[in-house]
Amino acid sequence: MHPDYRTQLDRLQRFGIHLGLERVRALLHRLHDPQTQFPVIHVGGTNGKGSVSAFLSEILHAAGYRVGRYTSPHLIDWPERIWLDGAYIAPERLQACLERVSAICAELPIDLGVPTQFEVFTCAAFVYFAEERLDIAVIEVGLGGRLDATNVFEHPLVSVLTGISLEHCDRLGDTLAAIATEKAGILRPGRPLVSAPLPEEASRVVHERARALDVPVLIAPPALGTAPGRCYWQGFDYDLFLSGDVQLQNSATALQVCRVLRTQGWNLSEKSLRTGIAATNWPGRYQWVGDYLLIDGAHNPEAAARLRAYLDSHRPGESVCWLIGMLETKDARSILGALLRAGDTVMTVPIAGVASHSPRSLSEIARLYEGIEAQDYPSLEEGLAEVERRRTGLSVLCGSLYLVGEYFVYAHRPNS
Numbered sequence: 001m002h003p004d005y006r007t008q009l010d011r012l013q014r015f016g017i018h019l020g021l022e023r024v025r026a027l028l029h030r031l032h033d034p035q036t037q038f039p040v041i042h043v044g045g046t047n048g049k050g051s052v053s054a055f056l057s058e059i060l061h062a063a064g065y066r067v068g069r070y071t072s073p074h075l076i077d078w079p080e081r082i083w084l085d086g087a088y089i090a091p092e093r094l095q096a097c098l099e100r101v102s103a104i105c106a107e108l109p110i111d112l113g114v115p116t117q118f119e120v121f122t123c124a125a126f127v128y129f130a131e132e133r134l135d136i137a138v139i140e141v142g143l144g145g146r147l148d149a150t151n152v153f154e155h156p157l158v159s160v161l162t163g164i165s166l167e168h169c170d171r172l173g174d175t176l177a178a179i180a181t182e183k184a185g186i187l188r189p190g191r192p193l194v195s196a197p198l199p200e201e202a203s204r205v206v207h208e209r210a211r212a213l214d215v216p217v218l219i220a221p222p223a224l225g226t227a228p229g230r231c232y233w234q235g236f237d238y239d240l241f242l243s244g245d246v247q248l249q250n251s252a253t254a255l256q257v258c259r260v261l262r263t264q265g266w267n268l269s270e271k272s273l274r275t276g277i278a279a280t281n282w283p284g285r286y287q288w289v290g291d292y293l294l295i296d297g298a299h300n301p302e303a304a305a306r307l308r309a310y311l312d313s314h315r316p317g318e319s320v321c322w323l324i325g326m327l328e329t330k331d332a333r334s335i336l337g338a339l340l341r342a343g344d345t346v347m348t349v350p351i352a353g354v355a356s357h358s359p360r361s362l363s364e365i366a367r368l369y370e371g372i373e374a375q376d377y378p379s380l381e382e383g384l385a386e387v388e389r390r391r392t393g394l395s396v397l398c399g400s401l402y403l404v405g406e407y408f409v410y411a412h413r414p415n416s
Contacts, residue, residue, distance in 0.1 A: 075401065098120065136266075245306070304335045319341075363376040
């Protein structure tokens with residue numbers, strides 16, 4: 001019996017992250033280049049990639065197209081990354097696609113090295129989409145852009161940048177200009193770019209790259225919130241049910257992409273735009289559990305600052321009980337500095353199954369800020385038990401999408 005997809009992918013995890021396109025291109029070529037068999041919207045940026053991808057895929061689905069969506073990471077299980085017309089890939093189908101890719105891995109020249117987990121999974125997604133004869137696919141960049149395994153499309157319908165800020169500095173560079181260079185690596189000659197407004201340092205790099213490639217650039221200003229759950233963008237009003245002010249920008253970016261698609265002949269009525277945006281669900285981002293617990297990834301300084309601004313706007317003056325875990329590669333000091341205010345309480349936890357900051361080290365950093373109480377817990381379950389005991393105040397779980405996923409696993413357990 002073949003191992004199941006989780007076992008197959010776990011075996012590949014030890015090969016880590018090795019940015020570069022040689023292996024993935026060699027794999028795809030031996031798989032008959034499935035990535036050339038469907039039109040693509042390629043979505044990069046620092047924060048908001050998943051939300052913009054979700055908006056776009058739901059709008060296109062509402063318009064009657066056969067739509068695929070590829071995103072990362074997942075919250076609970078791998079099939080969440082591969083979406084087709086409103087449903088995740090079936091586990092048995094995912095396993096079959098992975099086995100097809102794995103069989104090809106043995107044919108690669110030794111000097112290319114062993115394909116990574118993300119490279120193999122990305123190829124499996126593209127095989128699936130090609131087999132399903134899509135009308136269009138929305139593909140989210142995994143990490144960076146220029147050397148990301150998804151960056152194999154020569155003629156995307158539209159390239160998208162959802163914003164640029166400091167992240168993965170150990171791999172992408174420690175300045176906005178360096179990171180923008182990597183993100184702008186998804187641009188292709190003559191193919192349009194839709195971008196959220198960018199910091200000046202990043203904007204200069206992106207526009208310089210766009211001019212070199214004769215890429216038309218369209219900047220999407222954020223929408224305006226006109227009432228709870230109601231928005232307005234450049235003459236178009238719509239319902240928006242995803243929480244968080246960041247979705248004013250993300251939904252506007254998706255709408256600007258749709259404008260470009262219309263000029264290319266895609267039939268996207270105002271009804272499909274409204275229906276798709278209203279139907280978009282993107283778990284684990286500004287998600288309320290009752291009225292006392294908010295869940296969000298907030299895994300880099302910009303996302304943390306936006307989460308804090310959201311709380312200051314929607315729950316002004318309230319002290320926050322933070323339940324936090326972070327990957328060890330994250331800038332804990334900057335993230336905590338953006339989140340914490342005097343009077344807040346911090347409860348730190350590890351993240352199961354991944355290399356994360358120790359709860360003690362996070363608590364020690366939190367205590368450096370004036371007026372902060374901090375306590376570490378050996379597991380998310382014990383931290384959540386304390387949140388349940390408090391229950392009367394405002395609690396926020398954040399710091400990593402992996403932690404959010406662990407929460408959902410816990411929340412769906414019987415008697416949890």
